Amino acid sequence: xxxxxxxxxxxxxxxxxxxxxxxxxLILGSxxxxxxxEIENSVKIPYNExxxxxxxxxxxxxxxxxxxxxxxxxxVAMQGxxxxxxxxxMDVVTFPVRVMKEIGVxxxxxxxxxxxxxxxxxxxNLMIICDHINNMNANPLIGPNDEAFxxxxxxxxxxxxxxxxxxxxxxxxxxxxELQEGVYVGNSGPCYETPAEVRxxxxxxxxxxxxxxxxxVIVARHAGLEVLGISCISNMAAGIxxxxxxxDEVIETTERVKSDFLSxxxxxxxxx
Amino acid sequence: MENMLxxxxxxATYLEGKxxxxxxxxLILGSxxxxxxxEIxxxxKIPYSDxxxxxxxxxxxxxxxxxxxxxxxxxxVAMQGxxxxxxxxxMQEVTFPVRVMKQIGVxxxxxxNACGGMNKNFAPxxxxxxxxxxxxxxxxxxxxxxFEELxxxxxxxxxxxxxxYVDFxxxxxxxxxxxxxxxxYAGVTGPTYMSGAELVMLRxxxxxxxxxxxxxxVIVASHASMKVIGISCITDMAxxxxxxxxxxxxxxxxxxxxxxxxxxxxxxxxxxVQL
Numbered sequence: 001x002x003x004x005x006x007x008x009x010x011x012x013x014x015x016x017x018x019x020x021x022x023x024x025x026l027i028l029g030s031x032x033x034x035x036x037x038e039i040e041n042s043v044k045i046p047y048n049e050x051x052x053x054x055x056x057x058x059x060x061x062x063x064x065x066x067x068x069x070x071x072x073x074x075x076v077a078m079q080g081x082x083x084x085x086x087x088x089x090m091d092v093v094t095f096p097v098r099v100m101k102e103i104g105v106x107x108x109x110x111x112x113x114x115x116x117x118x119x120x121x122x123x124x125n126l127m128i129i130c131d132h133i134n135n136m137n138a139n140p141l142i143g144p145n146d147e148a149f150x151x152x153x154x155x156x157x158x159x160x161x162x163x164x165x166x167x168x169x170x171x172x173x174x175x176x177x178e179l180q181e182g183v184y185v186g187n188s189g190p191c192y193e194t195p196a197e198v199r200x201x202x203x204x205x206x207x208x209x210x211x212x213x214x215x216x217v218i219v220a221r222h223a224g225l226e227v228l229g230i231s232c233i234s235n236m237a238a239g240i241x242x243x244x245x246x247x248d249e250v251i252e253t254t255e256r257v258k259s260d261f262l263s264x265x266x267x268x269x270x271x272x
Numbered sequence: 273m274e275n276m277l278x279x280x281x282x283x284a285t286y287l288e289g290k291x292x293x294x295x296x297x298x299l300i301l302g303s304x305x306x307x308x309x310x311e312i313x314x315x316x317k318i319p320y321s322d323x324x325x326x327x328x329x330x331x332x333x334x335x336x337x338x339x340x341x342x343x344x345x346x347x348x349v350a351m352q353g354x355x356x357x358x359x360x361x362x363m364q365e366v367t368f369p370v371r372v373m374k375q376i377g378v379x380x381x382x383x384x385n386a387c388g389g390m391n392k393n394f395a396p397x398x399x400x401x402x403x404x405x406x407x408x409x410x411x412x413x414x415x416x417x418x419f420e421e422l423x424x425x426x427x428x429x430x431x432x433x434x435x436x437y438v439d440f441x442x443x444x445x446x447x448x449x450x451x452x453x454x455x456x457y458a459g460v461t462g463p464t465y466m467s468g469a470e471l472v473m474l475r476x477x478x479x480x481x482x483x484x485x486x487x488x489x490v491i492v493a494s495h496a497s498m499k500v501i502g503i504s505c506i507t508d509m510a511x512x513x514x515x516x517x518x519x520x521x522x523x524x525x526x527x528x529x530x531x532x533x534x535x536x537x538x539x540x541x542x543x544x545v546q547l
Contacts, residue, residue, distance in 0.1 A: 087416035137410030190414045191491055194429040196404035196456045200477040238430035245428045 001091070001143040002098055006052040010095075011102035013051050017043055018067050021104030022076035024272055025097075025225070026265070027216060029112035030247075031254025032232060033079040035262055042068035047080070050099075054082055054092050065096075071270035076100060085190035085211055090140035094219035098149070101223040107164065107272055108220050109228045109265060113250050114210035115192070115237035117202050118182055123236055123249075124257050126172070126264065127180040128165050129229030132214050133206055136188045140215045141222055150222035159221050164228035164272070171267040177260050182207025184231055186214030195239025209237055228268070232257055276364070276371075277419055279325040283368075284375035286324050290316055291340055291376075296547055298370075298378040298498075299343075299350040299538070300489060302385035303527060305505065308535050309352040315341035320353070326372075327355050327365045338369075344543035349373060356485055358463035363413035367492035371422065374496040379547055380437075381493045382501045382538060386527050387483030388465070388510030388518075390475040391455055396509055397530045399537065400453040401441050402433050402502030405487050406479050408460045413488045414495055423495035432490050434499040437545070441501055444540050450533050455480025457504060459487025471512030482510055501541065505530050 015021075028035055036042075045065045047053040055063060063080040070077075082093045100108065116123065145152040165181075172179040185201050187193065189211035193201065201209050208231050220227050234250040254261075301308055309315075318338045320326040328336060336353040343350075355366045370381065389398065418425045438454065445452040458479030460466065466474065466482055474482055481504050493500050507526040508518045 085412070085415050188412050188415060190418070190425055191412065191427045191429050191494065194404050194406070194432055196406050196478050197429075200406055203477060238428070244430050245426075247424070247426045250426075 002146055002149045007098050007102055009051040010099045014103050017045055020074050022074045023106050024073055024075045025100040025105040025108040026077040027081055027110045028079055031113055031251045032111050036066040036077040036079040039066050039068040039070050042066050071266050073269050083212055084188050090138050090215050093215045094140045097216050097219045107226040110213050110216055111230045112210045112213045113234035113254055114208035114231040115235055116233040117198055117209050117237045118207040121180055121233050123253050125180045125233040127182050127208055127231040128168050129160050129184045130181050131183045133185045134214045135185050140219050154222045159217055160229050161226045167271055168268050172264055175263055177264050185209045192245045193238050198237040198239050280371045280375050283323055283325045283372045287376055293347040294377045295347040295349040296379045297346055297348045298373040298381045300354055300383045301352055305384050306352040309339040309350040312339050312341040312343050315339050327361055344539050346542050357461050358484055363411050363488050366488045367413045370489050370492045380499045383486050384503050385483050385486045386507045386523055387481040387504045388508050389481050389506040390471055390510050391480040394453055394506050396526050398453050398506040400455050400504040401438055402457045403438055403454050404456045406458040407487045408458050413492050427495045429494055432494045433502050437501045445537055450537055458482045468512040468515045471510050505534055
């Protein structure tokens with residue numbers, strides 16, 4: 001359940017630090033936090049200074065909010081996010097999304113590094129998330145519902161905005177960036193999937209698999225935010241290529257596609 | 273969780289005080305298969321209740337002790353009785369013994385279980401080499417803070433069941449004239465057996481057998497960079513479209529009937545495996 005007092009404290013603290021309310025939120029996944037460096041006139045607020053914010057523990061996630069202008073738009077970026085596998089409750093994982101909503105965000109771009117399940121994908125591809133499958137066996141909305149924050153039974157039929165996806169495709173085409181589209185399956189992790197699990201995910205309809213995004217998008221939709229999801233296919237999922245999976249590969253791939261990712265997201269933000 | 277490292281070390285130190293050997297092979301013995309531990313020579317038997325931080329097994333047919341000694345000339349540690357998620361233990365408790373085995377020097381984990389056969393080519397009494405697994409428990413023993421001393425934050429599971437040992441066990445079985453199947457183990461929480469619809473779903477998702485153990489232990493063994501051999505004893509058929517009621521007694525009966533060849537196979541594996 002949303003802790004209204006905790007939310008008010010966090011949002012109040014942030015409002016004092018900002019001149020203008022951001023309307024676009026960016027959640028930056030593993031290796032993609034560099035986008036926050038492009039934000040101009042930025043105010044950086046470490047998570048540990050924000051009342052009631054948890055602190056990110058995973059390597060490669062810096063752990064701060066960066067507020068400022070990107071392509072002339074007022075944005076707030078999460079550089080580092082909270083994962084269910086770190087042991088946080090779903091409420092904690094999604095708390096920053098509630099805070100974003102509270103400080104004025106209307107649209108969020110949720111990004112992640114994901115394993116490619118669709119065999120026509122390659123490591124380094126960018127994928128627009130057209131839909132997701134919650135395979136985490138938990139849901140951030142379990143518990144009493146406060147109607148002030150959203151409806152008891154949120155519709156998920158258009159969780160990922162068709163308009164924003166169309167805009168992303170248009171911008172990618174303008175920039176000559178190849179873009180895949182597919183269904184993101186959210187697993188708890190933290191171990192990578194077994195090859196048998198990857199085949200299962202494919203049968204279930206998944207194109208990519210990762211350990212984030214799904215809870216945040218559920219809460220964003222509950223809160224009435226428009227969502228655009230972009231995965232960086234940082235590696236092919238287990239069993240597809242004859243090699244083990246490592247977090248280093250994830251970071252190396254995101255490093256390699258960084259410039260495409262940056263120009264795509266910036267051009268989308270410009271037109272949002 | 274914060275003192276998990278201390279707990280592991282404390283349990284390991286206790287065990288090391290009882291041992292003159294340093295077992296490199298760990299055996300986790302499933303429902304009805306615990307008798308294998310009786311074949312261990314010069315055995316030191318340590319009830320779980322005596323080991324600091326160990327949970328205590330509650331299920332019928334699971335004795336609940338570590339048996340440490342020699343099997344076919346190899347130093348082994350066997351879990352006679354294991355901990356199941358359905359008993360109400362956390363995933364960390366279920367897998368704690370695996371952490372302790374690693375700490376006392378175990379490099380190869382031989383995990384066994386009784387399970388239901390979903391693959392129509394299988395029959396009750398078959399043994400199956402586990403080639404891979406589906407974690408359908410809805411939980412994961414690695415959720416929470418990671419201790420780099422124990423393993424990486426994001427462990428690879430692409431060959432959780434050591435590929436070279438799958439071939440080795442197949443060859444070993446063939447040498448003994450024991451027919452073995454190979455397949456994917458789908459691990460569920462239980463304790464209810466699966467409904468027909470659930471079994472059809474699990475089969476469609478790629479499972480060949482279904483059971484209520486093994487998956488958490490193998491995740492932790494992978495995290496700890498241990499090698500793994502998994503062997504299932506198919507005690508009943510679990511064909512969703514043609515489901516006959518089963519009882520735990522029937523499961524134990526088939527497990528008992530299959531025991532001689534199962535014990536023979538595991539002993540031969542222990543005897544000839546190259547670490």
